Amino acid sequence: MKRKLFWMAAGIAVLVVFPFVSNTVHTNLAVRLAIDALFAVSLNLLLSFTGLLSFGHALYFGVGAYSAALLLTHLEGIPVLAAALLSGVAAALVGLVLSPLLVRVRATAFAMLTLAFGQLMYVLCSKFRDVTGGEDGLMGWATPPMHVLGLFTWDLTTPMGIYFFAVGLSVLGILAMWYFTKTPMGSVMISIRDNQKRVDYLGYRVEMTKAVIFCFSGFFAGLAGAIYAIFNNLVSVGGVLDLIVSFQPLMAILVGGIGSFSGPVLGSGLLLLLEQVTQAYPEMARMISGIIFILVVMYLPGGAVWSWARLRAWWLKRVYLRKAMGGGA
Amino acid sequence: MSPEVQMYLAQGIHGLAYGMLLFLVASGLTLIFGMMGVLNIAHASFFMISAYICVSVMQATHSYWLSLLLAPLGTALLGILVERFMLRRVQKSGLGHVAELLLTLGIAIVAGEAIKLIWGTEGLQVMAPPSLAGLVNIYGLEYPLYRLYIIGLALAVLLLLALVLFKTRLGTIVRAAVSDPGMVSALGVNTERVFMLVFGLGTWMAGVAGVAAAPILTVFPGLADQIGMEAFVVVVVGGFGSLYGALVAALFFGELNSFGIQFLPKLSPILMFAFMALVLAFKPTGLFGDRE
Numbered sequence: 001m002k003r004k005l006f007w008m009a010a011g012i013a014v015l016v017v018f019p020f021v022s023n024t025v026h027t028n029l030a031v032r033l034a035i036d037a038l039f040a041v042s043l044n045l046l047l048s049f050t051g052l053l054s055f056g057h058a059l060y061f062g063v064g065a066y067s068a069a070l071l072l073t074h075l076e077g078i079p080v081l082a083a084a085l086l087s088g089v090a091a092a093l094v095g096l097v098l099s100p101l102l103v104r105v106r107a108t109a110f111a112m113l114t115l116a117f118g119q120l121m122y123v124l125c126s127k128f129r130d131v132t133g134g135e136d137g138l139m140g141w142a143t144p145p146m147h148v149l150g151l152f153t154w155d156l157t158t159p160m161g162i163y164f165f166a167v168g169l170s171v172l173g174i175l176a177m178w179y180f181t182k183t184p185m186g187s188v189m190i191s192i193r194d195n196q197k198r199v200d201y202l203g204y205r206v207e208m209t210k211a212v213i214f215c216f217s218g219f220f221a222g223l224a225g226a227i228y229a230i231f232n233n234l235v236s237v238g239g240v241l242d243l244i245v246s247f248q249p250l251m252a253i254l255v256g257g258i259g260s261f262s263g264p265v266l267g268s269g270l271l272l273l274l275e276q277v278t279q280a281y282p283e284m285a286r287m288i289s290g291i292i293f294i295l296v297v298m299y300l301p302g303g304a305v306w307s308w309a310r311l312r313a314w315w316l317k318r319v320y321l322r323k324a325m326g327g328g329a
Numbered sequence: 330m331s332p333e334v335q336m337y338l339a340q341g342i343h344g345l346a347y348g349m350l351l352f353l354v355a356s357g358l359t360l361i362f363g364m365m366g367v368l369n370i371a372h373a374s375f376f377m378i379s380a381y382i383c384v385s386v387m388q389a390t391h392s393y394w395l396s397l398l399l400a401p402l403g404t405a406l407l408g409i410l411v412e413r414f415m416l417r418r419v420q421k422s423g424l425g426h427v428a429e430l431l432l433t434l435g436i437a438i439v440a441g442e443a444i445k446l447i448w449g450t451e452g453l454q455v456m457a458p459p460s461l462a463g464l465v466n467i468y469g470l471e472y473p474l475y476r477l478y479i480i481g482l483a484l485a486v487l488l489l490l491a492l493v494l495f496k497t498r499l500g501t502i503v504r505a506a507v508s509d510p511g512m513v514s515a516l517g518v519n520t521e522r523v524f525m526l527v528f529g530l531g532t533w534m535a536g537v538a539g540v541a542a543a544p545i546l547t548v549f550p551g552l553a554d555q556i557g558m559e560a561f562v563v564v565v566v567g568g569f570g571s572l573y574g575a576l577v578a579a580l581f582f583g584e585l586n587s588f589g590i591q592f593l594p595k596l597s598p599i600l601m602f603a604f605m606a607l608v609l610a611f612k613p614t615g616l617f618g619d620r621e
Binding site for chain 1: 362419569599609
């Protein structure tokens, strides 16, 4: 426990110091990592802890992003934090509306339904140009500074300001989701993944629990979308609702490691790194990430976390064997 | 015939042709799903690959009929390779259907990108063969022959599928494996080989649809997304694994698409999804399906 607290304190210290010692480019990358990680963890809450594969999580991300953009454009004087949280609530509400349909289906049908709703939202947002700006999207709203308890003022248009805003919200969000899996409801959720029928027989309300998780996961995906909107000052259907937006966090989860909280965060980092490497060949970037995705699914189905554990086990066994044989080093 | 009736007739045949095309794609999808439990997200990519191979064969030989023969065969071969060397491997990974869905999603993305690299991003036009390019007169309505040919071709493939499924030993095994793969395997049938054949058959049908569609749709890299989405909706609404359901749903959505564009142009893209939501609200397994 003490060790865990030490690592957490060290991690927070690094996060706080980081923008002071790095340059703008890296600070902006860290903001993108925070957004990606929050989004990936929110999807992972469904995939790893509920056993539901969502192909349309961009729906919530997009609703959050569009809500933030619309709120900041049309409601003058709205506190930026309120706008972000309201956007999360908007995404959660969409989850609430869809949940009666989604909770009744499982596995493949669930994946297909989420995919279909995601595409539906894409079509809707590109058709209703008056509200969403169609293919051009929304941009150029003024981002108000954030006031903290009337004492501090953060200018969110500076790299430093947006860094603390994005990283702070992401860390809090990820911690909230982590805490949720430890609550009694979180235990029920994990049991649903392992044996839905048994949970049903035990008297828990499976469908209700699932609906709550959708809304919960949707809230944080929406929050990630809102941070994205505030950071980029631009929201478009291609940027926040495209199929690739649903696919990106899935890939982060897979590459990092399914079934853990550190996996999606690590995976988001690895993907961002990959993006930096392939930046020189933009037309090949999608191809390369697709190939890596296939290879990971085929050969490293547990991702980086799992591979590391296997490597470690293999190494420990080797050392142990060598010692037991009394020879070698 | 009054112009109004002519319009209805023309839209009706349009819808029928499009519905049959949808059925060709969706039936392969639902067949593979019913047998192997794999929802192949890359299915529409095979449709698109076939359309592109058709373009290349046409450019090289100027023969539509040769491409109708070659493109689906090439596509089926690709499908068999994917099943044999990729899908079969991830099925053992312990991630269950998640791994299959993710793998086929990855294949769909790579296939889309590979097509852009090989054939470019420009839309390509395929000409219908001269023998099918004309118009026919249906009670005073001048209707393009090619669309009637699509209906005929789809019917022929459907008939072939029915013959294979209901008149051959392979068909008996396939039908049995759709309802209980474990039992069929226990009876001593090499289900792995049957799966491979069915996967090949499914992708072959997608390939035929690709060649049939090439002259009426523009062949462009977004083709798979467009038709794939609709094929998925057809399979979901018809019920997973149900061929009959796929036929009914495909014909219905074909007409819905045709008349939707006519009467509700702004809403037509979402009509399909709205209908799907409606069906699933009352019957989560789809119209004719009994499993998820």
